[in-house]
Amino acid sequence: MASPAPPLIELKSATKRFPKNGGGIHTAIRDVTLSIAPGEFVAVVGPTGCGKSTTLSLISGLAPASEGETYVRGDLVTGIPSGIGYMFQADATLPWKTVLDNVASGPEYRGAPKSKARAKAREWVQRVGLGKFESYYPHQLSGGMRKRVALAQTLVNEPSIMLMDEPFSALDVQTRQLMQQELLRLWGESDAAVVFVTHDLEEAIALADRVVVMTASPATIKADFRVDLERPRNVEEVRLTPEFLDLYKRVWDSLREEVEIARAAAGNPVPSRGEK
Numbered sequence: 001m002a003s004p005a006p007p008l009i010e011l012k013s014a015t016k017r018f019p020k021n022g023g024g025i026h027t028a029i030r031d032v033t034l035s036i037a038p039g040e041f042v043a044v045v046g047p048t049g050c051g052k053s054t055t056l057s058l059i060s061g062l063a064p065a066s067e068g069e070t071y072v073r074g075d076l077v078t079g080i081p082s083g084i085g086y087m088f089q090a091d092a093t094l095p096w097k098t099v100l101d102n103v104a105s106g107p108e109y110r111g112a113p114k115s116k117a118r119a120k121a122r123e124w125v126q127r128v129g130l131g132k133f134e135s136y137y138p139h140q141l142s143g144g145m146r147k148r149v150a151l152a153q154t155l156v157n158e159p160s161i162m163l164m165d166e167p168f169s170a171l172d173v174q175t176r177q178l179m180q181q182e183l184l185r186l187w188g189e190s191d192a193a194v195v196f197v198t199h200d201l202e203e204a205i206a207l208a209d210r211v212v213v214m215t216a217s218p219a220t221i222k223a224d225f226r227v228d229l230e231r232p233r234n235v236e237e238v239r240l241t242p243e244f245l246d247l248y249k250r251v252w253d254s255l256r257e258e259v260e261i262a263r264a265a266a267g268n269p270v271p272s273r274g275e276k
């Protein structure tokens with residue numbers, strides 16, 4: 001009998017330590033074991049500074065684990081694995097390039113001839129709804145439009161893994177919901193797995209197939225919730241359903257404890273129950 005396909009991403013008892021400024025060692029994440037299937041959308045939540053971005057950097061190969069291992073497609077990660085796309089909170093657009101040229105730079109950098117790179121970029125600029133703006137420069141766009149450019153920059157490379165680190169947190173609520181909907185549409189048309197770090201629990205549940213809760217620092221995995229909400233989802237309406245509210249309460253019960261521990265460790269007052 002054929003053995004089952006390996007998970008797309010696998011962290012096995014991964015620990016990451018950093019040297020502290022001024023001496024000593026800081027353990028950012030401890031004994032993290034996590035498995036992600038191809039095409040899955042996994043959101044990662046946890047208290048501020050607990051180690052969520054560090055977890056992404058182990059998957060991206062940007063930071064090797066101090067102990068334990070990371071595998072992508074069954075191969076031990078020792079450098080940046082192929083097929084990884086990264087999207088951060090900050091824009092990665094080049095201000096001196098137009099929207100089209102910004103999106104074309106990825107394929108060009110990977111060796112595509114200029115005409116092919118531009119044709120592919122044009123297709124993606126249209127798919128993210130910026131067809132009329134391809135000759136604009138980033139400073140001529142709104143924050144939401146710049147996020148669309150960032151999505152096109154990531155997706156034009158057809159990643160099989162998208163690592164997203166609070167990509168929409170700087171946007172106003174309405175634009176953020178539009179971008180969440182747009183992300184779900186584009187992800188639904190692709191085969192990519194998404195690992196999405198966010199502070200916003202509503203965003204995590206509205207988008208993901210699973211919500212992974214990390215503990216206060218040093219982060220390890222506390223709980224892993226399956227999000228059994230129908231797809232396709234309307235990110236605005238799904239938040240009002242009883243199933244969503246029930247799951248929100250269960251995940252928040254798990255997360256709240258960790259937020260309180262992190263706040264106490266930082267010397268901040270612990271808020272009353274139910275306050276975020």
Ligand SMILES: Nc1ncnc2c1ncn2[C@@H]1O[C@H](COP(=O)(O)OP(=O)(O)OP(=O)(O)O)[C@@H](O)[C@H]1O
Nearest residue numbers: 018019026028046047048049050051052053054055
């Ligand atoms: N390159 C580094 N060198 C030293 N310490 C680091 C490094 N990267 C992260 N850390 C430390 O590891 C801890 C976890 O950081 P990380 O950015 O992973 O947390 P996070 O959960 O993503 O934070 P936030 O919620 O604020 O975005 C922090 O204390 C941070 O200062």
